[in-house]
Amino acid sequence: MAEKTQDLARTHYCGALREAQVGETVTLMGWADTRRDLGGVVFIDLRDREGLCQVVARPEVSAEAHAKADRVRGEYVIAVRGKVSARSAETQNPKLATGGVEVLADEIRILSEARTPPFPIEDDVATSEDIRLKYRYLDLRRPKMQRNIRLRHRLTMEIRRYLDELGFLEIETPFLTKSTPEGARDYLVPSRVHHGQFYALPQSPQIFKQILMVGGFDKYFQVARCFRDEDLRADRQPEFTQVDIEMSFPGPESIFELIEPLYQRALALIGVTVERPFPRLPYAVALERYGSDKPDLRFEMPITDVTDEMKVLGLDTFPGLIENGARCRALVLPASGGISGTRLRKINEELWLGRIVPDSRGSKRNLLTLKNTDETIANLVKKGASEEVFRKLLAKVGAAKDDTVLVGTDAVGPLSMAMGILRLEMGKELKLIDEKAFRFLWVTDFPLFEYDAAAKRFFSVNHPFTAALEEDLHLLDSEPGKVRAKAYDIVLNGLEVGGGSFRIHDSALQAKIFKLLSLSDEETRERFGFFIEALQYGTPPHGGIALGLDRLAMILAGEQSLRDVIAFPKTASASDLMSGSPSPVPDDQIAELGVLVVKKT
Ligand code: ASP
Numbered sequence: 001m002a003e004k005t006q007d008l009a010r011t012h013y014c015g016a017l018r019e020a021q022v023g024e025t026v027t028l029m030g031w032a033d034t035r036r037d038l039g040g041v042v043f044i045d046l047r048d049r050e051g052l053c054q055v056v057a058r059p060e061v062s063a064e065a066h067a068k069a070d071r072v073r074g075e076y077v078i079a080v081r082g083k084v085s086a087r088s089a090e091t092q093n094p095k096l097a098t099g100g101v102e103v104l105a106d107e108i109r110i111l112s113e114a115r116t117p118p119f120p121i122e123d124d125v126a127t128s129e130d131i132r133l134k135y136r137y138l139d140l141r142r143p144k145m146q147r148n149i150r151l152r153h154r155l156t157m158e159i160r161r162y163l164d165e166l167g168f169l170e171i172e173t174p175f176l177t178k179s180t181p182e183g184a185r186d187y188l189v190p191s192r193v194h195h196g197q198f199y200a201l202p203q204s205p206q207i208f209k210q211i212l213m214v215g216g217f218d219k220y221f222q223v224a225r226c227f228r229d230e231d232l233r234a235d236r237q238p239e240f241t242q243v244d245i246e247m248s249f250p251g252p253e254s255i256f257e258l259i260e261p262l263y264q265r266a267l268a269l270i271g272v273t274v275e276r277p278f279p280r281l282p283y284a285v286a287l288e289r290y291g292s293d294k295p296d297l298r299f300e301m302p303i304t305d306v307t308d309e310m311k312v313l314g315l316d317t318f319p320g321l322i323e324n325g326a327r328c329r330a331l332v333l334p335a336s337g338g339i340s341g342t343r344l345r346k347i348n349e350e351l352w353l354g355r356i357v358p359d360s361r362g363s364k365r366n367l368l369t370l371k372n373t374d375e376t377i378a379n380l381v382k383k384g385a386s387e388e389v390f391r392k393l394l395a396k397v398g399a400a401k402d403d404t405v406l407v408g409t410d411a412v413g414p415l416s417m418a419m420g421i422l423r424l425e426m427g428k429e430l431k432l433i434d435e436k437a438f439r440f441l442w443v444t445d446f447p448l449f450e451y452d453a454a455a456k457r458f459f460s461v462n463h464p465f466t467a468a469l470e471e472d473l474h475l476l477d478s479e480p481g482k483v484r485a486k487a488y489d490i491v492l493n494g495l496e497v498g499g500g501s502f503r504i505h506d507s508a509l510q511a512k513i514f515k516l517l518s519l520s521d522e523e524t525r526e527r528f529g530f531f532i533e534a535l536q537y538g539t540p541p542h543g544g545i546a547l548g549l550d551r552l553a554m555i556l557a558g559e560q561s562l563r564d565v566i567a568f569p570k571t572a573s574a575s576d577l578m579s580g581s582p583s584p585v586p587d588d589q590i591a592e593l594g595v596l597v598v599k600k601t
Contacts, residue, residue, distance in 0.1 A: 003109040008079050015051020017098045021084040026103060028053065029079045029111070031141065032072045033121065042069035046080060046103075047121075049146055054093070054102040055080050061104050068108040075114035075121065075138075081107040129563070133577040136568060148565050151269070152553040156223055158265050159243055159549075166258070168219040168245070173208035175225070179527065180206050181463050184228035187238075195594030201227035204546060206463060207531055209246040210503055213542040214534050218248045223549065229574075235495075237550065237562055238574045245500070246544035255500065255545055256280075256442065259490065262547075267438060270556050278440040278490075286443050291329075291420020293446075296494025297439040299432040303419045306330045306407060309393040314385040317368050318409050326409040329419045330393070335402035337430035344369050344404065351425060352408065356418045367422075368407040372399045424494065438555075441491045445469065448485040449516070457518040462487045464513055466501040467543075480516055486543070497552055500545025507535035 011027045030048035037043075042057040057069035065082075072078055082105040093099030118135055119127035123144045132139040139145060160170065179186050182203035189199040202208075204226045212220045224244040230236060247254060260276045267274050279297070286295055289302045310317070310328040318326065333339055348367045357365055370376055372394055381387050399405050406426075408419055427433050448468050449458040458480055460466065468476065472483040487501035504510045510532055514524040524532070553565040563569040570576055590597055 002111055003079075005079065005109070005111060008081075008109070010079075013050035014046045014048045014053035015098060017053050017084055017101050017103070019086060019100050022086045022101060023084065025081065025083050025106070027079060027081045028055070028103060030077070031114075031121075032074060032076045032078055034074065035069070035072050037070070042066060042072075044069060044072055044078070044080075046078070047141075049150075051097055051143075053098040054087075054096075055082070055105055055108075056102050057105040057108065062106050065105040065108045068110065069105065071110065072108070073114065073116075075117055076110055077112035077114070079107075079109045079111055080105050130571070130577060133563070133569070133571065136578045140567065145564070148553070148557045148559065149567055151557050152549075152565050154269055155266055155553055155556060156549065158269060159262060160223070162262055162265055163221045163243075163245070166219070168221045168247075169217055170222055171212060171217065171220050172222060173202070173205040173212075173224070175201055177202050177208070180204055181460070181527075182206065182226075182228065183460070183463070184230045187227045187229050190593040190595050192593050203228050204242065205244050206465065207528075209244060209544060210465060210542065211531070211534050213246055213248045214537065214539050218540075220247070220544075221245045224546075232570075232572045232574060235551070235562055237566065238570055240562075241549040242498075243547040243549055244544070245546070246542060248540035248542045250502065250541070250543045255488065255543060259498070259545060259547070260440075263440060263490075263492075266552060266556065272438055274438055274440060278442055280442040280444055282445040283443055283447065283484075284445070286441075287417070287420075291417050291423055292494075293443055294489065294491040294494055294496045295420070295441065295443075296424060296427065296433065297441055298434045298437045298493055299427045301331060301423050301427055301432060303423060304330050304397045306393050306396060309389055309396065310407065312386070313389045313393070315380065315383060317407075318365065321365065321409050328407050328409050330397045330408075331406045331419060331423055331426065332397050332399045333404040333406065333426060333430060334432075335400065335404070337426075337432070339404060339430065344406075347422075347425075352418075352422065356421050357408075365409055370405045370407070372401055372403050372405065437493070439493055443489045443491055444487070445484045446487040446489070447481065448472075448483040448487075449480050451481050458516055460513075460517060461485065462499070462501055464517055465503045465510070467504045476512070476516070488545070490545075490547070492552075492555060495551060495555070496548075497555075498545055498547035500543065502541070502543035505535065505539040505541050507532050507539075510535055 008027060010029045012021065014028050014030045017026070028046055030046045033045040033047040033052055035042060035044045040059060044055040044057070045052045046055050057066045059066040080103060082103040084101050085104050087100055087102055117138050118131055119125045119138070121138060121141045123142060125132070125142065140149070176189060176199040179200040180203045184203055186200040186203065189201065191197045191199060205222060205224050209220055222244045224242055225239055226242055227239050229238060232238065245258070247258070256277065260278055264274055264276065283293055286293055288305070291303050305327060306329065307322065307327045311322055318328070322328065348369070352367045377387055377390060380390055394405065397405055406422065408422065446461050448461060448466060450461050451458055462485060467486045469484045469486055475483045485501060487499070489496050489499040491497065504513060511524065514528065550562045550566055554562050557565055559565060568576065568578065575582065
């Protein structure tokens, strides 16, 4: 039976006691982290969210407290009343913030007993993540999880404070709503009242935040939960949180000026200073130079086009490919990386041919490896290559003596990302990445549409409300694939941490974009009629952005998994192992919804 608590009030957090409290009688409450019986004296490390504090139960101080301490086991919740006393020099524990003091127990009450936990409550647990997730409440007690969740709270509060100071209003938007076209699958909720009709959980508050601009709110934000039913990769969650922002009448620089200081303040929380303005790269340049629309700028290693040089070099390395329009692109591996010939052959086989260019086994799309040495040059000349052209190539890619140049072709697409993947792998392997750096980058001018050859139609790269660059509008009818969007992503250390755009505020143009996306009039009316109508009642030019909060918290906490910064995350198969959801529901509940369940065979 739990002991009474009514006459007890906690006076201090365990982790907050310091020398200043010596001599005071305090009441602590918390979890018994460890209990040691040293020859008749019982020591309990008592833990709460602020840390640990040593409690000492001596029979000569209180025989009753000592007897009670004897019964305490790991994770019991207890209350301790006693005097704070300074520890002698030799018993101080410099590893604990409270290590200079201890509490001499006058009274101990057992408030709650505990079963033996399936894993120890400490930072380095070897337990599988599934077990940790099943017993999440125990996992959350671990100091690291406590730190992460608190850091996330501080981050959220800092962002809220910042946006509030600038006059942004936090406004909630519905969860039970209509499908939002962010390009993922919707989570659907059947309506009990309207059989055969469904709400969709929002993939983002996109349409609502734009309508709030029509509604005159001018500056909106929301720490918004979003739901996307996608097959999950390691860094995705089916429900995730984003800081969703929209503003009316933005100037060309407004979003950049708003968001950069926000990230500065976020990083200041972990003592990191970042300089403004953040660099910007148009999408086409990012792809060309780094082979990625979210390049990691913690190392440079640019990709250089060497198609012209390879054409005239006089080596028949990629037979037929260049003639058929493939481009040759090169990376330089610095000599200091010390990469061996054997490793390079493996990279070609495993990475390039095996993973990056999966269809090319046996084809001639090998990586060409050239080390900048006199010997290589002599060999190439022997094979009939032009020394002059080769030297030109070396100069163009900036290869110093003994550096290795990797040349790949991309016959797959005009701007394949294969070299970008190789660049990243090489950056990691040669330890060129400065792990302590925080490198922001804006990627701008994304294409508005991408063409899906299989579906024979255009899709929005972002979402269909994205505005086009005004100078590209004339291409909408003739070459929609060439139209660039007023869209921007913010990238941190090679991770996309946010993205947004200026929006279309003209209902006729919006209707035209839906047409270009091959939506029939009826479909448009059905899905977005209310939105197009709203745009017809005086819509301010507006734009916004959404910043991934989970991912930012993960980066700040120095974690590799989003699950370590979300209190109750889902697994890769979208399950909650603690509550056991998703789960079957009773037949009558299903019947009420008017839906039929077809069991997967
Ligand atoms: N709704 C977009 C997203 O969730 C962001 C935006 O355009 O503001 O990715």
